[in-house]
Amino acid sequence: MTTARRDGGPDGLDPITLEIVRNQLEGVAEEMGQVLVRSASSPNIKERRDCSTALFDADGRMVAQAEHIPVHLGAMPQAVDAIRDREPQPGDVFVLNDPFAGGTHLPDVTLVSPVAPRGRILGYAVSRAHHADVGGSTPGSMPAGATEIHQEGLRIPGVRLVREGDLDEDVLELLLANVRNPDERRADLRAQLAANDRAEERVGELVDERGAADLEAAFDAVVAYSRERIVAELEAFPDGTYEARDALEGDGVTDEDVPIAATVTIDGATVSVDFAGTADQVEGNMNAPPAVAASAVYFVVRSVTDPEIPPNHGCYEPIEIDVPEGSVLNPRPPAAVVGGNVETSQRVTDVVFSAFAAAVPDRVPAQSQGTMNNLVVGSRAADGFTYYETIGGGLGARPSADGIDGVQVGMTNTLNTPVEALETEYPLRVERYALRPDSGGDGEFRGGLGLERAVTVETDAVVSLLTERRRTRPAGANGGDPGAVGHNLLDGREVPAKTTESVPAGTTITVLTPGGGGYGDPADRDPAARERDRLDEKSS
Numbered sequence: 001m002t003t004a005r006r007d008g009g010p011d012g013l014d015p016i017t018l019e020i021v022r023n024q025l026e027g028v029a030e031e032m033g034q035v036l037v038r039s040a041s042s043p044n045i046k047e048r049r050d051c052s053t054a055l056f057d058a059d060g061r062m063v064a065q066a067e068h069i070p071v072h073l074g075a076m077p078q079a080v081d082a083i084r085d086r087e088p089q090p091g092d093v094f095v096l097n098d099p100f101a102g103g104t105h106l107p108d109v110t111l112v113s114p115v116a117p118r119g120r121i122l123g124y125a126v127s128r129a130h131h132a133d134v135g136g137s138t139p140g141s142m143p144a145g146a147t148e149i150h151q152e153g154l155r156i157p158g159v160r161l162v163r164e165g166d167l168d169e170d171v172l173e174l175l176l177a178n179v180r181n182p183d184e185r186r187a188d189l190r191a192q193l194a195a196n197d198r199a200e201e202r203v204g205e206l207v208d209e210r211g212a213a214d215l216e217a218a219f220d221a222v223v224a225y226s227r228e229r230i231v232a233e234l235e236a237f238p239d240g241t242y243e244a245r246d247a248l249e250g251d252g253v254t255d256e257d258v259p260i261a262a263t264v265t266i267d268g269a270t271v272s273v274d275f276a277g278t279a280d281q282v283e284g285n286m287n288a289p290p291a292v293a294a295s296a297v298y299f300v301v302r303s304v305t306d307p308e309i310p311p312n313h314g315c316y317e318p319i320e321i322d323v324p325e326g327s328v329l330n331p332r333p334p335a336a337v338v339g340g341n342v343e344t345s346q347r348v349t350d351v352v353f354s355a356f357a358a359a360v361p362d363r364v365p366a367q368s369q370g371t372m373n374n375l376v377v378g379s380r381a382a383d384g385f386t387y388y389e390t391i392g393g394g395l396g397a398r399p400s401a402d403g404i405d406g407v408q409v410g411m412t413n414t415l416n417t418p419v420e421a422l423e424t425e426y427p428l429r430v431e432r433y434a435l436r437p438d439s440g441g442d443g444e445f446r447g448g449l450g451l452e453r454a455v456t457v458e459t460d461a462v463v464s465l466l467t468e469r470r471r472t473r474p475a476g477a478n479g480g481d482p483g484a485v486g487h488n489l490l491d492g493r494e495v496p497a498k499t500t501e502s503v504p505a506g507t508t509i510t511v512l513t514p515g516g517g518g519y520g521d522p523a524d525r526d527p528a529a530r531e532r533d534r535l536d537e538k539s540s
Contacts, residue, residue, distance in 0.1 A: 013217070018222070021218040021221070025063055025206075026065075026310070028206075029053050029065050029199075031198055032053035032127060032196070033049075033052070033195070036051050036129065039191035040129070040191040041187030041191070043417050043422070043425050044131075045191070047415065047418060047421045048414045050130040051069070051127065051128065051129035052068035052076070052127070052128045052129075053065070053066045053128075053199075054066065055125060056124040058122055058124075058216070060077060063219045063222055063312050064312060065312070067413070069412060070295060070296075070412070071295050071296070071345050073295070073311075074291075074297075074298040075103075075291035076126050076128065077313070078294075079096060079110045082157075083112040083124070084124075090114055090121060091114075091162070091163070091164040091165035091166075092113070092164065093112070093162035094159065095171075096156050097110060098155050098158075099289040100289065102158060103289070105339075105341035105342070106153040106154065107142065108128055108129070109128070109129060109189070109192070110128040111189075111195075111196055113162075117207050122207070122216060126196075127192040131185055131188055133378065135154040136152045138500055139377075139386045140386045140387070140462075143285070143338070143500050144285070144499050144500040145252055145285075146252065148335070148336055149333065149334045149336055149337060151336065152336060152338045154175065156175070175189075180378070181384075181385070181386055223312055224314060226310045226314030228314075230305055230315050230317075234266065234268075234271060234318055237266050237359055237360055240359060241264070241266075242263070243261070243355060244352070244354035244358075245261045245262075247259050248343065249472060249497050250496075250497065251285070251286040252284035254283075254284070258286060259277070260278050260344070260351050261278050262278075262351045262352050264352065270320065271301060271318060271319050275322065276322070278327045278329055280326055281326055281328050281332065284339070285339040285340070286344050287328050287340045288340025288341060288344040289330070290329060292329070292341050293329040293345075293348055295345065295411065296345050297321055299349060300349060301315070301319055302315060304353075304363045329344070329348070339374075342466060343374070343466055346370050346372060346409075346468065349410045353367075357477065361478070363399075365395070365396040365398045366441065366474070366475065366476045366480050366517030366518060367476075367477075367516065367517045368394060368448070368474060369394050369409055369469060369513055369514040369516060371469050372408075372412050373392075373513050374464075374466040375388070375389045375390075375455075376389075379427075379461050385425075385427065387422070387426045387428060389417055390408065390412055390414055391451055391453050391511050392406045392407045392408045393406065393407075393448070393451060394406070394409075394440050394516030396476075396483070396517045397440075397447045397480060397520075398519060399445075399519060400445070404516075406435055409516075422455075428457055430455055431454040432454040435450070435452075436451060436452050436512055439484035439513075440484075440515040441473075441482050441484075441515060441516065441518030442480065442522040443476055443517075444479075444525050445519040446525070446533065447474070447476070447481075448516040449515050450486065450512060450513035454511075455508070457506070457509070458505055458506070459505050461503055462501070462502050462503070463501050463503050463509055464500040465499050466498050467488060467497045468497060469514040470488070471485060474517045480517055481517070483514050483516045483517045483518075485514055486511070486512050486513045487510075487512040488510070488512075489509070489512075490510075491507055491508055
């Protein structure tokens with residue numbers, strides 16, 4: 001194998017070998033994800049796949065990721081940096097979830113393991129999974145009215161869960177004593193440990209095949225290859241400064257709009273994104289750590305450039321991000337943040353997409369549903385349960401195609417919980433699960449339809465909803481109409497976008513999710529497409 005330059009240049013690695021190694025590294029990350037999903041206990045991980053895995057080099061650069069959750073993956077480098085500062089040793093595994101020390105929000109628990117198959121650290125294996133409960137004031141650890149992070153669950157700065165190959169039972173016992181459903185949490189943590197162990201095994205095989213020095217050189221080459229391709233894309237964009245604004249619909253404490261502003265500057269091969277003008281941090285839980293804002297920016301840049309570019313650290317290098325300290329996107333502790341990861345990230349995505357639309361309109365769709373529609377149902381009983389779901393909605397219409405109906409959009413990439421699994425695992429009954437007719441915006445290309453999900457609880461429970469786009473419609477583009485807003489109902493009674501309520505057995509929770517915006521003048525829609533729309537509406 002020809003060795004690449006250690007300065008990151010890929011020219012010393014022939015294209016065939018580069019492609020082989022790149023696929024091998026991505027295969028490691030994907031296999032980590034498979035092990036995690038297959039070994040997990042909670043439906044949120046094994047059914048919805050609310051988890052992500054990636055492989056980093058010894059310098060903390062992501063070299064390969066599985067195709068998982070954008071908000072997880074884009075924020076992972078900060079978690080690795082936090083653990084590298086703690087002098088990890090071969091055989092260690094660190095656990096963390098602290099949003100102010102490398103995490104995103106408390107339910108996302110991250111394990112970081114040095115990968116040292118021959119006793120020398122070559123990189124890090126990382127798995128991040130949304131645990132259905134990590135303590136706090138409400139089952140599911142996503143209280144709508146939280147005003148400080150301590151109400152949202154157990155806060156874990158990077159600590160050793162495994163030390164030199166031995167599980168620290170005292171640390172594990174401490175963690176499990178502070179969460180609901182400790183047996184499920186234990187099983188999910190062990191699934192993450194297994195995923196990280198698989199990375200060490202597979203990287204060891206690559207060392208046997210190629211040698212440690214050549215593998216490290218390949219890390220450089222893979223990163224440099226992605227950087228060169230993303231730079232080529234950005235250089236073709238028109239230089240300029242482009243601005244956009246939008247707002248969150250309250251912070252969970254008040255209903256006042258929370259402005260999000262972004263200024264995108266394209267200058268040759270670099271992109272800078274400045275969030276000056278964004279609201280100061282809020283009392284409620286819609287604050288988001290800077291890693292979340294960064295992950296949204298990375299996602300948008302990847303979306304408007306060639307999707308075939310391998311996603312790794314090289315894609316991030318030409319991007320500069322400035323987030324004002326003390327803002328809703330860079331809050332000071334002990335700010336509540338649980339909604340920032342799931343909802344604020346979506347609005348940041350919308351705003352940065354809107355700014356790029358002024359530069360490259362043919363690469364940006366109309367607005368999608370712009371929310372994850374977080375639904376949490378749980379019991380306070382000693383043998384209670386915690387169910388968590390994000391519910392899909394409409395994808396915005398694209399410049400040359402309709403949007404997609406009932407899918408996860410933006411910063412999430414999960415599946416739904418199948419009805420059979422939901423009713424088997426929890427005291428819940430699904431009453432209705434269907435597309436919402438007419439919820440997508442009209443246009444030359446129609447926005448995707450939202451969903452209706454109605455679930456009845458069969459025991460007394462606590463319901464938490466963290467949602468957006470309940471009063472502001474997802475915008476159309478180029479003359480297209482906006483999509484429909486969403487609605488949250490408890491027994492037919494409309495409740496706020498962000499709410500936590502105790503409900504009696506027999507209560508039905510209905511979530512109607514937003515549709516995507518349309519693209520282009522509706523008068524220009526193809527007649528054959530109009531006829532399909534009519535038949536679809538009739539069948540609904």
